[in-house]
Amino acid sequence: MNYVIFIYSFFILNSSFKLICSECCNDSWTTNHLLKYCGDGNFVHGSYCSYGSCNIFGCNCDGGCISKDQSWIRGDIVGCRRVKTSTKLAYIHTFIYAGNGRIIEVIPNKVNNGSMADQRNDRETDFCIVMNGMFFTRLRDFGLSFTQDRETILRRAEKIVNKSWPYDYFKNNCQHFISYILTNNRHTQLPGIDIDQVQFPFPPWNSELPIIDD
Numbered sequence: 001m002n003y004v005i006f007i008y009s010f011f012i013l014n015s016s017f018k019l020i021c022s023e024c025c026n027d028s029w030t031t032n033h034l035l036k037y038c039g040d041g042n043f044v045h046g047s048y049c050s051y052g053s054c055n056i057f058g059c060n061c062d063g064g065c066i067s068k069d070q071s072w073i074r075g076d077i078v079g080c081r082r083v084k085t086s087t088k089l090a091y092i093h094t095f096i097y098a099g100n101g102r103i104i105e106v107i108p109n110k111v112n113n114g115s116m117a118d119q120r121n122d123r124e125t126d127f128c129i130v131m132n133g134m135f136f137t138r139l140r141d142f143g144l145s146f147t148q149d150r151e152t153i154l155r156r157a158e159k160i161v162n163k164s165w166p167y168d169y170f171k172n173n174c175q176h177f178i179s180y181i182l183t184n185n186r187h188t189q190l191p192g193i194d195i196d197q198v199q200f201p202f203p204p205w206n207s208e209l210p211i212i213d214d
């Protein structure tokens, strides 16, 4: 008899838990640096990606959940997460959104005038998010001065479309490109956010790049 009551009350508890949890927010997105972000590109506040506070299960959150997939506007920094494969770690490919489905990105040896659809339809892409907040935080942490102005960001990026880019997976990748555009600084060791764990001790490391005439 006691056993039956126990099973029964467990069932009730369990189903009400599920009911509440149908409106739960995901926890944050953790980068290779173990930094925790939400889908709007900002550091996680509390434990879950919600606009207001949640209960201890991450459910019934005030203001709803922060979704990963945001719409972007000209001059935004957007990142698409490429999933881990047998030969590559997961990483975030970053670029400047230039409006009308166009992007500006670095690929080996070139600043490319590309397409957002190609990024999203990449078979390895998990999701894409706005990363303005992530980059601004990182540059602030490094004590660097930088612009947050979308028009300036876009103008600088457009100016170097088709220029050569000394691409290097660790020290001159798509994330360093974003830092370069935001700071217009080629003489400092500029931070990426995800895969640049290694600091290379030979500045001016980017002297091949132009200083962009604002």
Ligand SMILES: *[C@@H]1O[C@H](CO)[C@@H](O)[C@H](O)[C@H]1NC(C)=O
Binding pocket: 024, 025, 026, 065, 066, 067, 068
């Ligand atoms: C939580 O993550 C799952 C799996 O990635 C996804 O399908 C779902 O849309 C996410 N929910 C929210 C509120 O972001």
Ligand SMILES: *[C@@H]1O[C@H](CO)[C@@H](O)[C@H](O)[C@H]1NC(C)=O
Binding pocket: 102, 113, 158, 161
């Ligand atoms: C980039 O491509 C678009 C068309 O997709 C074109 O209109 C624009 O002129 C190109 N920009 C540069 C700088 O090549």
Ligand SMILES: *[C@@H]1O[C@H](CO)[C@@H](O)[C@H](O)[C@H]1NC(C)=O
Binding pocket: 113, 161, 162
């Ligand atoms: C960049 O290269 C593309 C194709 O290689 C070309 O169509 C475009 O006009 C070039 N843009 C500039 C600004 O040189």
